[in-house]
Amino acid sequence: MSTEPPWPERYGRVVLDSVDSTNAEAARMAPELDYPTWILAHEQAAPRGRRGNRWSMPPGNFAATLVMRPGGVPGWAALRGFMAGVALFEALALYVDRTRLSLKWPNDVLLDQGKVAGILLESAGKGGQVDWLAIGIGVNLTAAPTEIRDAAFPPVSVAEQTDIRIDPEQLLVRLAGFYATQEDILTQLGFEPIRESWLRHAARLGEIITARTSQGEVIGRFETIDDAGQLVLETEDGPKLIPAAEIYF
Ligand SMILES: O=C(O)CCCC[C@@H]1SC[C@@H]2NC(=O)N[C@@H]21
Numbered sequence: 346m347s348t349e350p351p352w353p354e355r356y357g358r359v360v361l362d363s364v365d366s367t368n369a370e371a372a373r374m375a376p377e378l379d380y381p382t383w384i385l386a387h388e389q390a391a392p393r394g395r396r397g398n399r400w401s402m403p404p405g406n407f408a409a410t411l412v413m414r415p416g417g418v419p420g421w422a423a424l425r426g427f428m429a430g431v432a433l434f435e436a437l438a439l440y441v442d443r444t445r446l447s448l449k450w451p452n453d454v455l456l457d458q459g460k461v462a463g464i465l466l467e468s469a470g471k472g473g474q475v476d477w478l479a480i481g482i483g484v485n486l487t488a489a490p491t492e493i494r495d496a497a498f499p500p501v502s503v504a505e506q507t508d509i510r511i512d513p514e515q516l517l518v519r520l521a522g523f524y525a526t527q528e529d530i531l532t533q534l535g536f537e538p539i540r541e542s543w544l545r546h547a548a549r550l551g552e553i554i555t556a557r558t559s560q561g562e563v564i565g566r567f568e569t570i571d572d573a574g575q576l577v578l579e580t581e582d583g584p585k586l587i588p589a590a591e592i593y594f
Pocket residue numbers: 365366367368369389391392393394395396398400407408409410453462463464465481482483484
């Protein structure tokens with residue numbers, strides 16, 4: 346891959362040797378932000394994962410956060426997790442055979458059925474309006490963390506699964522390009538084409554899966570995601586819409 350694509354217009358870029366967490370840095374930068382900005386760090390001392398979990402970042406892995414002030418209601422901002430998932434899928438597919446990659450709802454990337462990347466959305470706002478949104482993306486490029494949290498989806502890394510070495514800064518340029526395209530699609534055509542792209546790469550679509558929610562488990566056929574990104578399961582009691590859950594295959 347010799348030619349470097351251009352950095353997308355109207356996006357800033359900050360590259361740090363080390364930080365506590367790129368999402369924490371995003372929150373600090375947000376009040377002064379003029380335009381959406383990618384923050385990449387080569388080291389994170391306190392990376393965070395979804396649901397209050399810690400995220401582990403062995404050296405050489407990818408850690409970046411896109412911080413923006415998109416305005417609008419939280420549900421609309423949350424669609425950007427799917428946009429980031431599609432963009433990350435496309436960026437990784439420049440290096441790795443795309444048939445080995447898939448998207449696990451809501452926004453993990455799987456490589457050979459193991460978790461290779463996770464996305465953490467954090468936001469703040471008031472009066473029902475989003476003030477800022479941080480889309481934090483971690484990709485196991487060189488090594489998977491050794492502490493296995495989710496035995497159903499053991500962490501894997503690109504290097505260990507494929508022998509392919511990806512430079513984090515090079516991946517960022519490609520990811521930022523694909524992400525900017527997703528924003529253009531959202532502006533011009535709405536969420537529907539993004540929903541369709543996400544579904545094309547979805548893991549286990551049409552199969553029976555288990556969603557573990559705060560109210561218990563729901564088992565059903567993974568039919569689709571709706572226009573708010575909710576999981577739609579066809580269960581014995583009819584269709585169920587699930588806004589938040591961990592899913593198991
Ligand atoms: O739990 C998950 O699946 C989401 C993990 C997200 C990790 C990334 S690494 C870059 C950004 N900064 C953080 O502190 N977390 C996210």
